[in-house]
Amino acid sequence: MIFVTVGSQMPFDRLIAAVDQWASEAGRTDVVAQIGDSELTPQSIESFERVAPAEFERLCTEAELLVAHAGMGSILTALENGTPVLVMPRRGALRETRNDHQVATAKALSAQGRVMVAMDEDELIATLHDLGPVEASPTISAHASPELLEAVGAFVAEPVPRWRSLLGRT
Amino acid sequence: MQLLRLRPAFAGHTVTYVTVREDYRSDLDAAEQERFRVVVDATEWQRLLLVKLFAQLIWAVLRTRPHVVVTTGAAPGLMAIAAGRAIGAKTMWIDSIANVEEISKSGRISRRIAARCLTQWPELAADDVIHAGSVL
Numbered sequence: 650m651i652f653v654t655v656g657s658q659m660p661f662d663r664l665i666a667a668v669d670q671w672a673s674e675a676g677r678t679d680v681v682a683q684i685g686d687s688e689l690t691p692q693s694i695e696s697f698e699r700v701a702p703a704e705f706e707r708l709c710t711e712a713e714l715l716v717a718h719a720g721m722g723s724i725l726t727a728l729e730n731g732t733p734v735l736v737m738p739r740r741g742a743l744r745e746t747r748n749d750h751q752v753a754t755a756k757a758l759s760a761q762g763r764v765m766v767a768m769d770e771d772e773l774i775a776t777l778h779d780l781g782p783v784e785a786s787p788t789i790s791a792h793a794s795p796e797l798l799e800a801v802g803a804f805v806a807e808p809v810p811r812w813r814s815l816l817g818r819t
Numbered sequence: 820m821q822l823l824r825l826r827p828a829f830a831g832h833t834v835t836y837v838t839v840r841e842d843y844r845s846d847l848d849a850a851e852q853e854r855f856r857v858v859v860d861a862t863e864w865q866r867l868l869l870v871k872l873f874a875q876l877i878w879a880v881l882r883t884r885p886h887v888v889v890t891t892g893a894a895p896g897l898m899a900i901a902a903g904r905a906i907g908a909k910t911m912w913i914d915s916i917a918n919v920e921e922i923s924k925s926g927r928i929s930r931r932i933a934a935r936c937l938t939q940w941p942e943l944a945a946d947d948v949i950h951a952g953s954v955l
Binding site: 657701702703720721722725726728747750751753754756757763789791792793794795796797798799800801802804805807809810812 | 827913954
């Protein structure tokens with residue numbers, strides 16, 4: 650099964666239309682997609698508007714591949730579950746998000762070998778056609794890097810300003 | 820999502836998670852669920868929602884009176900930092916890992932308000948912006 654997601658904030662019809670086209674060309678009938686508040690009616694993939702985090706995680710675990718916008722929520726959930734991810738970044742110029750930050754996120758994470766990237770619909774369709782069976786990736790830890798945990802933990806442990814304690818409560 | 824990956828850093832403390840999505844509640848344990856708060860999501864263009872969000876965060880901060888405010892971002896996080904700072908809490912902004920090329924807009928404001936400002940990408944570190952690992 651292949652799971653497709655646009656995240657919880659806004660639709661991303663370019664992504665859904667491209668995956669739909671590929672599924673039809675490739676004769677895939679096992680693609681499910683969370684498409685957000687969209688006008689699209691995909692022909693070859695099963696779609697629904699939104700999905701709760703628990704259900705999202707279950708779909709990630711079952712899926713051989715997650716195709717997603719380059720949002721960190723989607724990416725982190727997939728990595729935590731060892732699901733390979735193929736992302737297509739939203740573009741600011743197309744008003745799919747505020748700016749092109751997803752392009753930079755996608756490139757940086759792909760440089761680290763954590764995700765695969767397709768920059769546009771054509772590349773996405775071509776990648777999906779070329780992609781053989783994908784192997785599950787190693788799961789990442791459920792927690793931030795030790796260095797960040799240490800930095801945050803140390804900050805939390807620092808004493809609070811003395812006047813603050815007058816207000817009470819924790 | 821990114822905040823939950825920091826959970827071990829809060830061990831031994833009473834934590835109130837504030838988020839914009841009710842359905843994150845199920846990711847928490849029973850004690851955390853009781854303190855869990857949901858606020859509205861708002862972007863910089865939604866004036867009225869921003870006002871409502873700010874009111875909700877001020878209320879949340881007054882009710883919980885935290886000693887520490889830690890956030891990974893956006894408008895609600897920035898407002899929590901401002902409200903937290905007003906009551907003397909220690910405040911920490913952790914810029915989202917999604918911001919690779921520049922610190923986010925709300926991060927640039929928080930940088931001046933928060934006691935500590937962190938980036939998750941080494942390239943963005945500066946005098947007042949610390950890089951110390953990432954949520955990955």
